[in-house]
Amino acid sequence: MDKxxxxxxxxxxxAKLAGLALDETERIELEQEMGRILDAFEAIQTVDxxxxxxxxxxxxxxxxxxxxxxxxxxxxxDLLAPARCQKDGCLFVPRTVN
Amino acid sequence: MLDFNQAAALGQAIAAxxxxxxxxxxxSLKAVACQxxxxxxxxxxxxxxxxxxxxxxxxxxxxxxxxxxLAGVPVAVKDNISTRGLRTTCGSRMLADYTPPYDATVVAxxxxxxxxxxxxxxxxxxxxxxxxxxxxxxxxxxxxxPGHVPGGSSGGSAAATASGQVLLxxxxxxxxxxxxxxxxxxxxxxxxxxxxxxxxxxxxxASSLDQIGPMALTAGDCRILYEILAGPDSRDSTSLPxxxxxxxxxxKAWTGGAGRPLAGLTVGCLDDAAPVQPAISAARxxxxxxxxxxxxxxxxxxxxxxxxxxxxxxxxxxxxASSNLARFDGIRxxxxxxxxxxxxxxxxxxxxRSEGFGREVRRRILLGTFALSAGFYDxxxxxxxxxxxxxxxxxxxxxxxxxxxxxxxxxTTAPPLGxxxxxxxxxxxxxxxxxxxxxxxxxxxxxxFGQDSQGLPVGMQLTGPSFSDRLLLAAGEHIQSAQPVTHCxxxxxxxx
Numbered sequence: 001m002d003k004x005x006x007x008x009x010x011x012x013x014x015a016k017l018a019g020l021a022l023d024e025t026e027r028i029e030l031e032q033e034m035g036r037i038l039d040a041f042e043a044i045q046t047v048d049x050x051x052x053x054x055x056x057x058x059x060x061x062x063x064x065x066x067x068x069x070x071x072x073x074x075x076x077x078d079l080l081a082p083a084r085c086q087k088d089g090c091l092f093v094p095r096t097v098n
Numbered sequence: 099m100l101d102f103n104q105a106a107a108l109g110q111a112i113a114a115x116x117x118x119x120x121x122x123x124x125x126s127l128k129a130v131a132c133q134x135x136x137x138x139x140x141x142x143x144x145x146x147x148x149x150x151x152x153x154x155x156x157x158x159x160x161x162x163x164x165x166x167x168l169a170g171v172p173v174a175v176k177d178n179i180s181t182r183g184l185r186t187t188c189g190s191r192m193l194a195d196y197t198p199p200y201d202a203t204v205v206a207x208x209x210x211x212x213x214x215x216x217x218x219x220x221x222x223x224x225x226x227x228x229x230x231x232x233x234x235x236x237x238x239x240x241x242x243x244p245g246h247v248p249g250g251s252s253g254g255s256a257a258a259t260a261s262g263q264v265l266l267x268x269x270x271x272x273x274x275x276x277x278x279x280x281x282x283x284x285x286x287x288x289x290x291x292x293x294x295x296x297x298x299x300x301x302x303x304a305s306s307l308d309q310i311g312p313m314a315l316t317a318g319d320c321r322i323l324y325e326i327l328a329g330p331d332s333r334d335s336t337s338l339p340x341x342x343x344x345x346x347x348x349x350k351a352w353t354g355g356a357g358r359p360l361a362g363l364t365v366g367c368l369d370d371a372a373p374v375q376p377a378i379s380a381a382r383x384x385x386x387x388x389x390x391x392x393x394x395x396x397x398x399x400x401x402x403x404x405x406x407x408x409x410x411x412x413x414x415x416x417x418x419a420s421s422n423l424a425r426f427d428g429i430r431x432x433x434x435x436x437x438x439x440x441x442x443x444x445x446x447x448x449x450x451r452s453e454g455f456g457r458e459v460r461r462r463i464l465l466g467t468f469a470l471s472a473g474f475y476d477x478x479x480x481x482x483x484x485x486x487x488x489x490x491x492x493x494x495x496x497x498x499x500x501x502x503x504x505x506x507x508x509x510t511t512a513p514p515l516g517x518x519x520x521x522x523x524x525x526x527x528x529x530x531x532x533x534x535x536x537x538x539x540x541x542x543x544x545x546x547f548g549q550d551s552q553g554l555p556v557g558m559q560l561t562g563p564s565f566s567d568r569l570l571l572a573a574g575e576h577i578q579s580a581q582p583v584t585h586c587x588x589x590x591x592x593x594x
Contacts, residue, residue: 014467014471015448017467019444019447019448020448020452021451021452022460030460033461033522034461034464036523037522037523040409041412041413043409044406044481045477047403047481047484047485047488049487054484054487055483055484055486055490056306058306058307058538058539059292059293059338063335063336064335065335078200084195093429093430094428094429094434095443
């Protein structure tokens with residue numbers, strides 16, 4: 001199994017997955033920085049974790065849920081207030097479907 | 099502020115009508131204006147809104163409404179905690195124009211308790227940093243020595259409090275972001291037990307690690323503020339009921355004794371070969387002497403996996419961040435770029451995210467995306483989660499042998515501006531002593547312990563078992579009863 005994104009194509013792949021655009025200079029710099037960081041982080045590969053279950057969360061409990069009852073909710077106008085553009089009581093956003 | 103250096107004393111004076119709420123607020127606003135250029139501790143302060151709050155609190159006090167011992171005291175709020183009607187930027191261009199339509203639970207609790215929200219403090223962008231240099235709004239300076247960083251990511255809260263502009267602040271701590279700036283600015287700060295303080299309204303960096311907590315000059319003020327903040331919240335599904343210490347926890351029986359208030363406590367002093375600055379070693383020795391003088395028994399404590407905890411932490415934190423920050427796409431949330439010549443929606447997202455996020459945030463999103471990506475998930479993210487298990491196990495074992503763990507907060511005092519940004523890996527590794535509390539969810543308290551040869555503060559850390567927050571703060575109060583702590587005036591004079 002591969003452990004490091006050494007190749008330039010890997011940085012491009014990761015950037016695409018992350019929804020980030022990198023210019024050539026930044027791509028080269030980040031590739032070097034990521035390589036250095038991952039070289040140092042390889043310390044965790046030497047830890048024997050064969051008997052360890054992963055910890056996704058410090059609380060090993062089921063989520064605390066409130067009773068399923070209607071609660072007061074914010075006014076529509078308050079929620080729309082931060083929107084840059086609104087139309088007919090709806091958020092108005094750039095076209096997302098070509 | 100108004101000759102008070104503790105919030106509890108100012109609260110008493112306000113309750114006794116010796117000081118009006120408006121006077122306290124105006125004094126803070128004046129200090130903010132005076133120190134704005136020198137420290138850059140704040141992102142948003144709205145004086146009109148502050149004075150309206152002050153008058154409202156005064157009215158509540160005058161009408162005899164039950165408020166809190168801190169009613170009327172101005173408080174700083176880190177700018178990743180939502181405040182209704184007050185801009186909340188996370189230190190980022192991405193949210194530079196965002197004004198939340200609701201209050202975070204902690205902010206609602208402060209308001210209910212009668213505290214006056216003075217404004218929003220500067221921070222590393224999305225809390226990603228250890229120096230408050232990655233903010234879109236420029237770096238914050240350390241009031242003890244401008245030209246040095248205050249620490250981070252809650253550096254604005256620390257600088258504002260250390261310089262006496264406010265006596266209380268809220269920070270958030272994902273890997274040390276309350277404790278390290280407190281240490282570097284001579285303050286006391288608590289990273290509470292995970293789940294004891296609501297995260298509702300905290301703009302997430304890494305959800306399994308983030309906690310909001312109090313910052314103040316003294317442990318006594320932190321305790322009073324913690325009591326206002328803590329408690330279950332139905333709006334946060336990870337919020338816990340007010341859980342007592344487990345029955346088998348030795349700390350439960352701790353009562354102390356006259357003249358030796360820490361008698362009966364065993365403190366494990368982290369036995370670590372990693373190099374620290376001489377001032378840190380001296381502070382550790384002073385802390386041991388003080389703990390022993392107060393009656394505690396101190397013994398060396400080996401703690402394996404400190405070296406591995408840092409990469410585990412960064413892989414987990416950045417993985418969670420890459421997911422949490424995916425919502426900032428310019429459509430649903432965040433900075434919206436000019437769309438005149440975008441090729442498609444993917445191009446639009448990428449442009450907005452690349453222009454809206456700063457370099458450190460982009461780096462961490464990339465690292466986290468990589469750790470979660472197909473082909474690398476098991477070797478990096480899953481392995482980090484398994485190392486997290488081992489770190490949790492080691493701390494649980496240690497806290498069965500000792501009651502509290504003493505360690506430095508950081509291996510150094512505050513570095514000069516720019517020194518940390520030049521080497522991101524070194525910045526990550528400087529979190530060696532703080533990340534374990536976040537990986538495990540344990541509470542940890544940073545306490546000031548002297549200064550280095552340049553006059554920069556040094557902090558030490560006490561870590562306790564889950565839900566020992568109040569006992570940690572009580573221990574801190576005993577330590578500080580024997581050791582006065584000081585504010586730093588920005589003109590360089592120190593006020594006792």
